Amino acid sequence: MLNEEEKEEFRRLLRYLPEKELILLKDTITSKLIKTHSLEETIESILNHTESASELLSRKKISRSCLFQYLANKKVSIPGNASKSDLVDKFVHSLPSAVAPEVKFRTQLEQLASIGFVDREANIRALTATDGLIQPALARLIGGSNMLNEEEKEEFRHLLKFLPEKELISLKDTITSKLIKTHSVEETIDAILTYTESASELLSRKKISRSCLFQYLANKKVPLPGSASKSDLVDKILHSPNSSNPEKFFQLEKVPEKVPEEQNLALQFASWFYKQINSNNPKSSQVQSEPWGPQHFWYDCKLVLTIKTSDEYRREEFIDANQVAERLLNLSKDELLIFNPNLENFGTKGKMNKHGLMMVGVCGTLHQGSNCLGIFEQNFGLIRDPAFQNNWKIKYSNLFVQSKDVKQTPRLGQESLEALDWHTNNK
Structure with missing residues (x-):
């Protein structure tokens, strides 16, 4: 569903539609199940029952003329012969930075769908992880990726709790390109783990500090020299001899076979x-x-x-x-x-x-x-x-x-x- 930033922008956009067109759009979206008695109620009904920004922008009632007027009023530079598709792209880029991934990556999602990748959620995850780059996203979708397994996620949940909340949020924003909003420490940690490609990639992040790793391992009763570097601590986690070793917290990562x-x-x-x-x-x-x-x-x-x-x-x-x-x-x-x-x-x-x-x-x-x-x-x-x-x-x-x-x-x-x-x- 639309987030609050998207709703606010769409409220402005929808006011460029004639009331009759707004009512028809509301009836289409709600299957005529919602009655409204004012322009504001009609707009709110449209926004509350719209699944996503891209879905609303694809509606025929959201015309080229409507988008053009909205963008012109926002002083967005647009050529007079711009198509509706061009204007939708301009609209998407005029949205706040918290815009949903499916809107942010609208063009890339269409490209992936055009070559047969129709699992929208998987496509969004791949594009979010690769900052919208098509080729790396394709590599993840085709060859799979070393996403964290459940055992790794569980251990990282313990480790990340040693980070201050401000650092957690900053790490989440870096990994998700600020595309995912969270409202609690648990949601922030889950976002980090969902969009992390591999254990070694997360452990290499600057926010995963030596102090954080030291506290985590000490809490596990792992003997450590006081002079151990961050690199030593990462090795301690990743490269223990076998899974029966109590110091082995993450499964050794498999190096993916390079596909020609x-x-x-x-x-x-x-x-x-x-x-x-x-x-x-x-x-x-x-x-x-x-x-x-x-x-x-x-x-x-x-x-x-x-x-x-x-x-x-x-x-x-x-x-x-x-x-x-x-x-x-x-x-x-x-x-x-x-x-x-x-x-x-x-x-x-x-x-x-x-x-x-x-x-x-x-x-x-x-x-x-x-x-x-x-x-x-x-x-x-x-x-x-x-x-x-x-x-x-x-x-x-x-x-x-x-x-x-x-x-x-x-x-x-x-x-x-x-x-x-x-x-x-x-x-």
Whole structure:
């Protein structure tokens, strides 16, 4: 829900709407369940039943004209041809610093949604932790991150209580970029722990002082030399020999395996592509992040679809972006198929050749309603389009679908892996 700073700004904005438009907006938001008798009551009803700032700003009744007048009155410099989207961005940046993360990172959240990352809460956590930087946020979303586990959080709760409240608040503001407001010491500590990437990252913060660490360890009855440095105390916490040692308070952190850039790209693409396909299925709960269509394919794109069942082996070919987009759409929309890709490293692979052709291979299971019909394997050739903001577009794809009983998680077959090698080494 809107915080008080957001409500105050929206009160000013909504006064630029005619009363009739305000009442219609209130009726839409409250499903006509709330009756009001004055302009102020109507505005308060809108604000009290609005889920988020971004949701209210996306309403059609919040027009370009309304936003323009509001910003002009605030002496915000804006070009006369600015679109509503431009004005929304200006509005967001004119809000107080305590603005909610989903508003602060509105543009980045739209970018993540457009490539298939539709878990809004996970996206907000990743963007908050990376101060709104898209690439580091993607790395966290795809490869996971060393967020604190429950044992670490519990020990850090004990440790952070040795910090004065003023220092705790300052630490929370640093970690969350002042985007999270808290009203008690416990809430402040929880905010710190929720948005901390790893134990070593938190222990390296300046606010986690030598004095704080010394008091914490002394309270644990850990013998310490009086001359121990902060570095010594951190090592004492992180690098005890084994979990049975009473001095071992945090589990040793695992160093994440570095995922090659090509593999990251393959995982991003596969996640986006199948969410897009599945969202066209009327029985799917997937949310479509952007319209499906030929714009995702090169004009001369080629699709080879091979279907194998117990009594049929059929091969279909489609050439040009419109035909390819339509055939893939039919699989989901008309035939009601749901693709469940294996987004582990043994189910999705990516390789790039020296000319910039990106090959992606994906396998998974194929479903219709509650029935698992079989498996699929699909490979793609991707090339960047400089006329399409240098985004990747599909040049060709081969899709193999087989009806069979599935008894284990599909893995990419040797033939698919060899195809990746052949394309990247010979094209």
